[in-house]
Amino acid sequence: MEPLIHIANLYKSFGDLDVLNGFSLDLFDGENLVIVGRSGSGKSVLLKCIVRLLEPDSGTLQVLGQSVPALSQYEMDHLRTEVGFLFQGSALYDSMTVRENLEFPLRRHPEKMKGHVVEDLIVSTLKSVGLAHTIDMMPEELSGGMQRRIALARTLILRPRIILYDEPTSGLDPITAKEIIELMLQIQKEYHTAALIITHDMDCARVISNRMIILIDGTNYAEGTYAALSKLPDPRVQAFFK
Amino acid sequence: MPTTYFQQSALRRYLAETGEVWLFARRFFREAIRRPFEWRELLHQCYIVGNQSLFLVGMTGLIMGLVLTLQTRPTMEDFGAEAYMPAMVGVSIIREIGPVVIALICAGKIGSSIGAELGSMKVTEQIAAMEVSGTNPFKYLVVTRILATTLMVPLLVIFGDAIALFGSFLVEHVKGEVSFRLFFNKVFRQLSFGDLIPATGKTFFFGFAIGLIGCYKGYTSQKGTAGVGRAANTAVVVASMLLFVIDFIAVLVADIFFDL
Ligand SMILES: Nc1ncnc2c1ncn2[C@@H]1O[C@H](COP(=O)(O)OP(=O)(O)OP(=O)(O)O)[C@@H](O)[C@H]1O
Ligand SMILES: [Mg+2]
Numbered sequence: 001m002e003p004l005i006h007i008a009n010l011y012k013s014f015g016d017l018d019v020l021n022g023f024s025l026d027l028f029d030g031e032n033l034v035i036v037g038r039s040g041s042g043k044s045v046l047l048k049c050i051v052r053l054l055e056p057d058s059g060t061l062q063v064l065g066q067s068v069p070a071l072s073q074y075e076m077d078h079l080r081t082e083v084g085f086l087f088q089g090s091a092l093y094d095s096m097t098v099r100e101n102l103e104f105p106l107r108r109h110p111e112k113m114k115g116h117v118v119e120d121l122i123v124s125t126l127k128s129v130g131l132a133h134t135i136d137m138m139p140e141e142l143s144g145g146m147q148r149r150i151a152l153a154r155t156l157i158l159r160p161r162i163i164l165y166d167e168p169t170s171g172l173d174p175i176t177a178k179e180i181i182e183l184m185l186q187i188q189k190e191y192h193t194a195a196l197i198i199t200h201d202m203d204c205a206r207v208i209s210n211r212m213i214i215l216i217d218g219t220n221y222a223e224g225t226y227a228a229l230s231k232l233p234d235p236r237v238q239a240f241f242k
Numbered sequence: 243m244p245t246t247y248f249q250q251s252a253l254r255r256y257l258a259e260t261g262e263v264w265l266f267a268r269r270f271f272r273e274a275i276r277r278p279f280e281w282r283e284l285l286h287q288c289y290i291v292g293n294q295s296l297f298l299v300g301m302t303g304l305i306m307g308l309v310l311t312l313q314t315r316p317t318m319e320d321f322g323a324e325a326y327m328p329a330m331v332g333v334s335i336i337r338e339i340g341p342v343v344i345a346l347i348c349a350g351k352i353g354s355s356i357g358a359e360l361g362s363m364k365v366t367e368q369i370a371a372m373e374v375s376g377t378n379p380f381k382y383l384v385v386t387r388i389l390a391t392t393l394m395v396p397l398l399v400i401f402g403d404a405i406a407l408f409g410s411f412l413v414e415h416v417k418g419e420v421s422f423r424l425f426f427n428k429v430f431r432q433l434s435f436g437d438l439i440p441a442t443g444k445t446f447f448f449g450f451a452i453g454l455i456g457c458y459k460g461y462t463s464q465k466g467t468a469g470v471g472r473a474a475n476t477a478v479v480v481a482s483m484l485l486f487v488i489d490f491i492a493v494l495v496a497d498i499f500f501d502l
Contacts, residue, residue, distance in 0.1 A: 051374045080376035091371040095359075105375035158375065 002065065003028050004162050004194050005050065010059035012045055019045050020056070021218030027162065027196050032188065034197045034205045034226075036240055037215030043198040044088065046215070047164050050196075051085055052076055064161070081109050084155030084163040084193070088170060090147040092139040098150055099135045102126070102157050112158050121157060128190060129153045129183060145176035149183065156191060163187075165197040169204050181207050202240060214240065266458045273378070274385050283382055287390035295351045295398055302347050303402035306339065307331070307409025315417060324418055331410045332429035336403055337441050342489055344402040345448035348395050349481040353456040356387055357477030360460025361470035369461070384461060388453035395449030396442060440496035447488045455481040 003026035012020040019042035027033050037043050048054040049061060052068055061068045064082060071079060093101050102122045106112060113121065126132045129149040139147060148168065155163060168184060169177035181204050188195060199205055205212060206226050214222040214229065214237055222229060222237050230241045311331055318324045360383060363369050372379035407429060414420040456477045463473035 048370075053370055053373065077376035077378075080374055083374075085371070085374040087367050087371055089366060091367040093363075093368050093371070094366070104372070105377055108375075108377045154371075155375070 001028055004064060005196065006060065006062040007050075008060040010046070010049065010061060011057045012042070012049060012054065013057060019218055020049075020059075022059070023215070023219055025196075025213055025220065027194055029194055030188075030192070032195045032197060032208050032210050034199060034209035034212045035215055036200055036202070036205055036212060037198075038200065041215050042218055043215060044166055047085070047166050047196070047198060050164060051080060051083055081105075081112060081158045082161050084158070084160035086148075086151055086155055086163065086165045086168055088166040090139075090144075090151040092147055092151055092154070094139045096139075097135070098126070098131075098137055098139070098142075101139070101150060101154050105154065106157050109158060125153045125157045126150075128156065128187065143176075145172050145180065148172065148180055152183070152187065156187065159191065161193060163193050163195045165195060165199075167199055167201075168197065169199065169201045174203075177201065177204065184208060200240075262462070263454070263458050266461075267454055269380065270385060270388055270454065273381050274389065276381075280382050280386050284386045284389055287386045288394055291352055291390045291394040292398065294355065295348055296401070298347055298351055299344055299398045299402040300405050302343060303340070303405035304409040306343055306402075307335065307406035307411075308413055310335065310339070310406075311410040311413040315413065327414055327418070328410070328420070328425045328428035329432035332407060333432055333437060335406045335410070336433060337437050338489075340403040340406055341399050341441055341445050341448065342485065344399045345395060345445065345452070345485050346482055347402075348391070348398060348449075349452050349485060350478050352391060352395075353452045353477045353481045354474040356391075356453065356456030357460040357463075358470055358474035360384075360387075360457060361463035361473035362467075364461060364463050365466055365470060380461075384457045387457050388450065391453030391456075392446055392449040395452060396445040399445045399448075400442070436496070436500035440492055440500060444488060444492035447492070448485055451484045451488060452481045455484060 005025070005027040007026070008024045010020050010023045011018075023042075023046065025033065025035075035043060035046070045054060049056045050063060050068065052071075055069065063079060066075070066079060068076070068079070093104065096104065099122055102125060103118060106118060106121065122135070123132060126135060129152055131146060131149050131153070134142060134146065134150065139150070142150065152163075152168075165184070168180055172180065184195065184197075185208060187193065195208075197204070197208060209226050212224065212226055212229055213220045216222075216236060222232060222234065224232075229237060232238070311327065314330065315324065315327060318327055318330070360369075363383070369379045369383070372382065407426070411420070411422060411425045414425055415422070459473040459477040459480070463469040
């Protein structure tokens, strides 16, 4: 089976700081792949390379069979509608209401409406994340957990095939974090998306992952299911499971 | 040689930044003519720019007219030339003081708010979020704001000039019993196209500079929330300096073409 995302030997450094040192991964359809790594190990950098917010120095980087660094701006913008990105801090547009937040990408990609009415799509997507009643609220009126859900709705509205989650549970209390994890699982069933999830929340990793990669020193240090990795005797891997 | 090293690197930074602003401006022109246009957001930004500064510009204009007239009147009286007051005040407000003072007010008010708004959108990754949803934040945020300031600052200057002339009239009316009609007759008889065209023309460049610098500083701001404050601050400082440079060039050009 063709992977949705294929990364091989990816390198990225900032000046003297080598962040990614030959990182590789394959994300397959229907899969939840979790990447864990310590703070500052380059997890966000990896995701940003995938959507070309950052340019990698070298290596192969293919999304849906297309080589990301080689695409024109127009082709890239089209590809980006197939890849949802949930930011670490939600990144809702704070001068717009919830409705306008969801409308913003949709109005600029009318081909994604597929004959539906904008309002219906907005309402049904908000219902999927359980927040239909917030449609006329401003982001600042919402709690952190609700903002995360709206941000997820905003990426879902374009019906992406892949969702990249940058620490979906960071900054949330354990109960809200659990709700977000359940929501992610429900979304995957409802919208049939594959997900690349970055986290250092091991509870989240255990519940959601089909497969895990441990990112250390900019490489895939270890790879396998949660159960397999948790039994690995390597102390650097065990440090994550304590 | 720490001093020379510092001077060198400061100069290099200055030149590098000038180059970047230049590229930013070029990108603006390229994206501004490419469809689709963000009409609704452009109108919204025009409204915000105008609405935000209307009161301030009006107040400044009024005080400017009052003070200028109150201060020059005694001198003119000494020469027995108080009949020339409207003509003199009119020319100085419309040609120079009005555009420059009001553009400076706009640089402070509009430039800083654009710098802070885009800066905070940048550091909270809202701009990146627009990008990864396959939309064009430069077009939505930058093009609309620069166009809005380019269009609105000239209108604000005209509005401020009018209020300033009215302020001047109030003083003349009280001190010299000049009627409304006589005052404005004298003002407009003195003004020629050689005064109006360059004076209005340069305000478009003022507006462009305010929008460009505000957007550049905000859109490229870095280093967390401290960067937002710095973006707002430097936007005002750089735009204000640029206004004087543009004014100087405008005066030179007007001098050549309109033979003042
Ligand atoms: N645009 C950039 N310019 C320079 N250095 C950067 C840039 N982005 C990230 N870095 C550096 O790359 C390293 C990895 O950053 P990254 O944000 O990927 O960490 P992370 O693994 O996501 O950490 P966290 O869990 O705290 O989010 C950090 O040392 C950071 O300082
Ligand atoms: Mg991160």
